[in-house]
Amino acid sequence: MAGSLGVGPARKEREAQGASEHARGVVARAEEVFLGRDPGLCSEIPDRTLEKMNCEMGGHQVKVFGRAIHALARISEELWLDPTERGLALRSVNSCRSAYASVLFPTSFFQLYQWSATLQICDSNMPLHLKCKLGMKSVLPIFRCLNILERNVEKCSIFTSANTCRVIFQLFCKHGIIKTHNLSFQESEPLQAVFAKNMCPNILKVQSRLLADIMIHFPLSQEEITLAVTPMKVCFKSYIEDEIDFAKCMYTEMHLDPDEFDYFQIGVDTEVTFCLKELRGLLAFSEATIAPVSIYFDLSGKPVAFSIDEMVLEATFVLATLADVQSSRSSPSSLCLSQRLKRSDLMKSKADAGDDLTNTEKESSTVRAASKRPSRHERQLDATELESFYVPAVKRLDTHIAEATENYQVYSKFCSLFFGAVSPKQHDFNHPWINLATVSDSEEDVSNGPLSQVF
Amino acid sequence: MWCELGQGNFFDEFQMEGVAADHNEIYLELTPENLSRALKTAQNAKTVKIKLTNKHCPCLTVAVELPSLSSSSRIVTHDIPVGVIPRKLWTDFREPTVPDFDVSIYLPVLKTMKSVVERMKNISNHVVIEANLKGEMNLKIETDLVCITTHFKDLGNPLWASEDASQDRDSENMAEARIDIKKLLQFLAGQQVNPTKALCNIVHNRIVHFILLHEDVSLQYFIPALS
Numbered sequence: 001m002a003g004s005l006g007v008g009p010a011r012k013e014r015e016a017q018g019a020s021e022h023a024r025g026v027v028a029r030a031e032e033v034f035l036g037r038d039p040g041l042c043s044e045i046p047d048r049t050l051e052k053m054n055c056e057m058g059g060h061q062v063k064v065f066g067r068a069i070h071a072l073a074r075i076s077e078e079l080w081l082d083p084t085e086r087g088l089a090l091r092s093v094n095s096c097r098s099a100y101a102s103v104l105f106p107t108s109f110f111q112l113y114q115w116s117a118t119l120q121i122c123d124s125n126m127p128l129h130l131k132c133k134l135g136m137k138s139v140l141p142i143f144r145c146l147n148i149l150e151r152n153v154e155k156c157s158i159f160t161s162a163n164t165c166r167v168i169f170q171l172f173c174k175h176g177i178i179k180t181h182n183l184s185f186q187e188s189e190p191l192q193a194v195f196a197k198n199m200c201p202n203i204l205k206v207q208s209r210l211l212a213d214i215m216i217h218f219p220l221s222q223e224e225i226t227l228a229v230t231p232m233k234v235c236f237k238s239y240i241e242d243e244i245d246f247a248k249c250m251y252t253e254m255h256l257d258p259d260e261f262d263y264f265q266i267g268v269d270t271e272v273t274f275c276l277k278e279l280r281g282l283l284a285f286s287e288a289t290i291a292p293v294s295i296y297f298d299l300s301g302k303p304v305a306f307s308i309d310e311m312v313l314e315a316t317f318v319l320a321t322l323a324d325v326q327s328s329r330s331s332p333s334s335l336c337l338s339q340r341l342k343r344s345d346l347m348k349s350k351a352d353a354g355d356d357l358t359n360t361e362k363e364s365s366t367v368r369a370a371s372k373r374p375s376r377h378e379r380q381l382d383a384t385e386l387e388s389f390y391v392p393a394v395k396r397l398d399t400h401i402a403e404a405t406e407n408y409q410v411y412s413k414f415c416s417l418f419f420g421a422v423s424p425k426q427h428d429f430n431h432p433w434i435n436l437a438t439v440s441d442s443e444e445d446v447s448n449g450p451l452s453q454v455f
Numbered sequence: 456m457w458c459e460l461g462q463g464n465f466f467d468e469f470q471m472e473g474v475a476a477d478h479n480e481i482y483l484e485l486t487p488e489n490l491s492r493a494l495k496t497a498q499n500a501k502t503v504k505i506k507l508t509n510k511h512c513p514c515l516t517v518a519v520e521l522p523s524l525s526s527s528s529r530i531v532t533h534d535i536p537v538g539v540i541p542r543k544l545w546t547d548f549r550e551p552t553v554p555d556f557d558v559s560i561y562l563p564v565l566k567t568m569k570s571v572v573e574r575m576k577n578i579s580n581h582v583v584i585e586a587n588l589k590g591e592m593n594l595k596i597e598t599d600l601v602c603i604t605t606h607f608k609d610l611g612n613p614l615w616a617s618e619d620a621s622q623d624r625d626s627e628n629m630a631e632a633r634i635d636i637k638k639l640l641q642f643l644a645g646q647q648v649n650p651t652k653a654l655c656n657i658v659h660n661r662i663v664h665f666i667l668l669h670e671d672v673s674l675q676y677f678i679p680a681l682s
Contacts, residue, residue: 210524217496217531246511250489251534259525 053083054159056112057105062156062171064312066143067285068103071315073136074281075101081132081160081167081185082192083115088158091192092136098320099278100193109312111155132160132167133188142169142181160185195305195318200296201267202229208286208293208308210260215283217252218276224322225279227297227304228271234258239273239322262292272297272304274319282306282317289313300324456642457550457675464671474542481507482540482548485515493517493533501528513537551677554664556656557630559615560586562665563607565653568594569643571605576636578603581681584639584663585631586655588612593629596636613654630659632680642676650674 057065068090072079076092076099083089087106093099107113143149155172169181214236218225224239237253240246258264286293286308297304301323307316462469473479497503497519504518514534521529540548562568571594575582579596586592592607642665652668658680665676 217533219492247536248486250493250536251510251514252493253532253534255530257523257525257527257529259527260523260529 052116052160053081053088054112054114054157055083055088055110056155056157057110059150059154061109061312062143062153063146063150064288065105065156066146066149067288068105068313068315069136069139069143070146071281071285072101072103073140075099075278075317077136079134079136079139080188081134083160085115087113093193094278099275100318101281101316102192103313103315105313132185134167134183134185138181138183139169142171193318195296195303195316197294197296197305197307197316200298200302200305201265202270202295202297203263203265204229204234204261204295205263205292206261206295208283208289208291211293212283212287214254214256215276215280217254219250220280222252222276224273225276226271226273227295229266230269231266232258234261234264263294268299270297270299271324272300272302273322274304278319279306279317282308282315285315297321456677459550459673461671478542480545482545483507483513483515484538484540485535489533489535490515490517493519493535496531497521507537508534510534513539551675553656554658554662556664557659558586558588559613559654559656560588560590560592561611561613562653562655563592563610565643565646565649569640569646572636572640572643575603576640580636581633582636582639583631583633584655584657585629586610586657587629588626591629592655613652630657632657632660632663632678633682634663634678634680638678642678 069079072090072092076094078092080091081088082091085107087104087109089102089104091100091102093101149171152173153171154174157170157172158167159170160167165184165187167183167185169183171179171181173179218236218238222238224241226237226239228235228237234256235253236256238249238251240249240251282293289308289310291308291310294307294309295304296307300321303318303320305316305318307314471479471481473481494503494517497517499522501520501522503520504516506516506518508514508516510516513536515537517533517535519531519533521531523529572582575594575596578601579598581596583595583597584592585595590608590610590612592610593604594607595602595604597603646667648669650667650669652666654666656664656666658664660680662680663678665674665678667674667676
């Protein structure tokens with residue numbers, strides 16, 4: 001592109017400094033900023049008619065959108081963009097698959113929302129959704145300073161071009177300035193964790209203000225927190241993993257009355273322990289919204305979901321929880337098996353009902369992602385490679401058990417990924433995944449591998 | 456740093472049992488950050504209770520009752536692990552005696568002093584505090600490029616019981632000490648409220664001793680001089 005209007009080196013540098021240098025992302029280009037007054041001059045912007053997704057949001061929405069990205073950035077270095085007919089979903093999952101976050105902006109959030117399935121034919125002869133994974137380092141700088149965004153940006157446009165594998169973010173700012181960010185995306189299966197919120201026996205609904213007031217009592221360095229409930233009482237307490245830490249760390253406990261909750265349903269007394277650090281992304285996000293936060297959970301080991309359901313967006317954070325070692329009587333493998341059976345039963349009934357499994361997490365599909373700490377004496381889980389986890393979001397099921405079988409094997413992998421799969425032969429110390437639940441039998445483990453999670 | 460709080464000024468109830476009847480004291484060691492964090496969250500508390508407990512190890516348990524939206528209050532408990540100091544080490548923690556100082560002087564307004572020192576800290580690592588019995592105090596920093604002195608006048612000198620040492624002193628003579636500027640700043644930055652009385656004793660080239668008196672609390676801060 002001819003940069004006939006000279007751009008001073010200082011400005012170029014400033015623009016470059018503001019953007020990420022991620023290998024896959026592409027930096028905003030100074031020429032585009034300068035020439036952006038008339039998009040027609042930028043011949044590199046792909047023809048919009050070929051796009052798969054094109055949406056626009058107004059100035060007020062940009063800040064909310066940016067907040068969502070900040071919240072997701074706490075979970076992972078990667079961001080999945082998943083446009084659907086319902087709206088645009090932003091998703092991320094952490095490297096050890098123990099935390100998943102998804103924010104869905106419905107079509108009503110946007111001033112303009114165009115989405116079309118590609119005509120690409122795949123095995124199942126079904127249209128595929130856009131599969132788009134971005135580096136968080138590329139996206140976050142675009143929305144770094146929320147206050148500045150709020151002041152300056154009048155409109156934000158996001159569109160894709162599958163043939164050049166780019167997602168383009170255009171910020172239309174005051175004074176006719178247009179900032180265009182071309183980001184390369186990586187093709188990948190859409191990410192989705194399916195979590196049956198409605199099946200959870202315990203549901204709490206709490207004002208975000210109260211949730212913030214609770215969490216403020218726990219230090220920022222507190223890794224994990226336990227939520228203990230009975231029908232009479234709710235208690236949040238810090239979770240201290242290693243015995244060595246007991247003598248050094250402050251332990252905090254907070255008791256609340258059920259009356260403080262907008263909605264309080266406890267079906268089963270339980271104590272669930274999850275990562276507080278990851279949750280803080282949602283907490284910061286929730287303080288900006290007015291809607292209350294709903295907490296769905298079950299027995300320890302089953303994941304806990306935090307969700308915000310507003311007119312303008314739906315946000316869900318699903319976190320794995322630690323299993324209570326004492327309470328698990330049966331061996332992990334049999335527990336896993338029984339869960340598989342349960343799952344296949346439910347899937348069968350779903351198949352019978354003729355429901356399609358589509359990629360909306362609000363459908364009552366039935367995967368229970370379990371996180372287990374295998375009991376210290378039994379480690380007969382099969383060594384599972386913790387390869388990249390992708391749940392094929394669009395897998396149309398005929399009402400075949402066979403297909404259901406295939407599917408739940410995928411889901412059981414999801415399950416076992418949370419298991420902190422341990423090879424019966426040896427510890428794989430080079431393993432890149434650090435799980436929420438780890439097994440350690442001896443002193444050596446403590447010194448050789450990291451026990452506490454690093455996020 | 457040495458700080459004394461009178462029980463009656465702070466606590467509605469106070470009960471303790473020391474090691475022995477004649478040594479009715481308990482010495483505990485803890486991480487101040489833990490205690491400060493626990494108390495910080497008790498800003499709007501209805502009540503706060505501090506107890507010495509023995510959970511997995513000796514702990515200072517801070518139990519805070521907070522107002523809530525419902526009829527029953529929210530209760531937050533913090534267990535802060537502490538170390539109990541055995542009696543044989545108590546002598547290490549005796550209140551330091553007021554040294555035989557050369558000059559004693561009232562401090563200027565702490566806020567002003569703090570903003571001056573804050574700017575100085577960017578230029579030098581050490582500061583010289585000097586004062587005389589005429590109520591004059593100077594803060595001096597010196598580098599290769601620049602010397603900066605801030606003069607405070609008419610501060611006043613407190614009268615101490617034993618005035619023998621200071622009587623012989625020429626009132627114009629400055630007693631000085633060169634100290635680490637960060638330590639001075641730490642002391643000044645920690646003061647949230649203006650004290651009733653604030654004074655400073657200087658032992659020439661040895662030590663600077665700050666005494667702050669509030670209604671309920673006395674604070675003493677010792678900063679040794681650098682060579």
